[in-house]
Amino acid sequence: MTIYRGTVLDTPDDPFAGGALRADADAGLLVRDGTIAERGPFAAVRAAQPDDDVVDLRGGLLLPGFVDTHVHFPQVRAIGGLGLPLLDWLERCALPEEARLADPTYASTVAREFLSGLVQAGTTTALVFGSHFAAAVDLLFTEAQRVGLRVTSGLVVSDRLLRDELLTTPERAYDEGLALAERWHGVGRNRYAVTPRFSLSCGNDLLDSCRSLLGEVEGAYFTSHINENDREIATVAELFGVDTYLETYDSHGLVGPRSVLAHDVHPTDAELKVMAERGASVAHCPTSNASLGSGLFPLDRHLAYDVHVALGSDVGGGTGFSLLKEGLQAYFMQRLLGERGYPLAPVHLLHLATSAGARALGLSSEVGDLGVGKRFDAQWLRPRSGSTLDVALRHAADPEDALAKAFTLGTTGDVDTVWIDGEVVAP
Numbered sequence: 001m002t003i004y005r006g007t008v009l010d011t012p013d014d015p016f017a018g019g020a021l022r023a024d025a026d027a028g029l030l031v032r033d034g035t036i037a038e039r040g041p042f043a044a045v046r047a048a049q050p051d052d053d054v055v056d057l058r059g060g061l062l063l064p065g066f067v068d069t070h071v072h073f074p075q076v077r078a079i080g081g082l083g084l085p086l087l088d089w090l091e092r093c094a095l096p097e098e099a100r101l102a103d104p105t106y107a108s109t110v111a112r113e114f115l116s117g118l119v120q121a122g123t124t125t126a127l128v129f130g131s132h133f134a135a136a137v138d139l140l141f142t143e144a145q146r147v148g149l150r151v152t153s154g155l156v157v158s159d160r161l162l163r164d165e166l167l168t169t170p171e172r173a174y175d176e177g178l179a180l181a182e183r184w185h186g187v188g189r190n191r192y193a194v195t196p197r198f199s200l201s202c203g204n205d206l207l208d209s210c211r212s213l214l215g216e217v218e219g220a221y222f223t224s225h226i227n228e229n230d231r232e233i234a235t236v237a238e239l240f241g242v243d244t245y246l247e248t249y250d251s252h253g254l255v256g257p258r259s260v261l262a263h264d265v266h267p268t269d270a271e272l273k274v275m276a277e278r279g280a281s282v283a284h285c286p287t288s289n290a291s292l293g294s295g296l297f298p299l300d301r302h303l304a305y306d307v308h309v310a311l312g313s314d315v316g317g318g319t320g321f322s323l324l325k326e327g328l329q330a331y332f333m334q335r336l337l338g339e340r341g342y343p344l345a346p347v348h349l350l351h352l353a354t355s356a357g358a359r360a361l362g363l364s365s366e367v368g369d370l371g372v373g374k375r376f377d378a379q380w381l382r383p384r385s386g387s388t389l390d391v392a393l394r395h396a397a398d399p400e401d402a403l404a405k406a407f408t409l410g411t412t413g414d415v416d417t418v419w420i421d422g423e424v425v426a427p
């Protein structure tokens with residue numbers, strides 16, 4: 001057994017429902033077989049376990065590993081395509097890069113870059129938008145198992161309006177998806193997610209085949225995009241002859257408690273009501289929404305309807321893997337909404353980046369906070385001595401203030417060590 005000593009911050013109680021930040025200065029976390037067995041003042045935990053190893057993490061902050069609920073595996077090298085709205089960005093930046101993953105050697109290199117990017121950002125769990133190529137998705141799961149990250153992912157499918165190499169058929173989508181799920185779902189920390197790219201590129205027969213696959217794979221997840229961009233939304237309404245985007249998924253039985261819909265920048269009230277009834281979650285992707293000019297996320301309306309919201313980096317529409325940056329951008333965008341903005345405090349940002357994501361992915365009993373009984377999935381933020389974050393943390397007034405400094409100034413370069421199930425994860 002090992003005792004980890006440091007300043008521990010986490011959010012076991014939902015701050016949107018009144019929960020406070022849990023902050024323990026000089027805490028001890030006793031970890032046995034990857035699970036947190038005790039948590040208390042270091043001196044007390046140490047006194048009860050005088051012979052165990054102590055890992056000294058004083059200085060900096062010990063936080064739960066981040067949970068990224070929307071991130072694209074094939075888009076690591078597409079990060080930084082600035083200046084375009086969604087559909088142009090897809091055509092000019094993202095999809096040409098995604099087509100390159102037809103080559104398994106290329107896909108394997110990108111899988112390594114992708115997982116290393118997540119780990120270096122302090123992310124330990126992710127819902128990953130896979131590739132249109134089954135072999136590439138297989139390589140992603142293989143690499144995820146080697147690195148140890150908790151990955152839920154799947155074959156991305158489309159059958160219209162994208163470049164030809166990325167298109168499939170309903171039958172092939174089902175067969176390839178099932179083969180991947182049989183190989184990887186529930187193996188190690190991997191799980192399968194049925195992943196139509198978005199309704200714009202998916203006809204009704206393909207969405208039907210997604211529903212069949214979802215019914216076939218017990219416990220599988222569903223993820224896609226929704227209500228991101230005005231032109232996208234208008235095109236979907238025209239293609240399907242529907243009033244709301246959500247209907248295109250819901251009419252195929254794809255919306256439920258294991259569904260995560262990315263973006264939702266422009267929802268109708270009717271859609272929010274149905275999402276809440278179904279228990280679906282929304283992945284809020286702030287840097288992507290800002291960079292692609294998609295809009296300002298109506299967090300207040302999601303909360304008013306009780307729609308569960310977590311955070312996604314949306315690499316490569318988003319600007320990097322750091323959920324610290326996403327948290328700060330989420331805060332900025334609520335500020336820019338003026339009176340309609342939700343006043344996000346540091347505790348909300350930590351919740352959105354950790355426990356909210358765990359809940360969206362049905363993993364709350366295992367990860368998302370550093371309480372007794374949870375797996376030790378954690379990150380040690382330790383800024384370089386003399387850096388501005390180091391100075392700011394040393395002079396922070398209280399734990400909330402320290403967390404505000406971490407989200408404002410922290411970068412992936414401040415993530416010193418990452419653990420999953422009590423094992424150090426090497427990037």
Ligand SMILES: Nc1nc2[nH]cnc2c(=O)[nH]1
Pocket residue numbers: 072086090094197198225228288314317
């Ligand atoms: N941001 C974003 N939106 C999408 N909608 C369909 N595909 C994508 C994508 O790759 N990124």
Ligand SMILES: [Zn+2]
Pocket residue numbers: 070072129225262314317
């Ligand atoms: Zn996306």
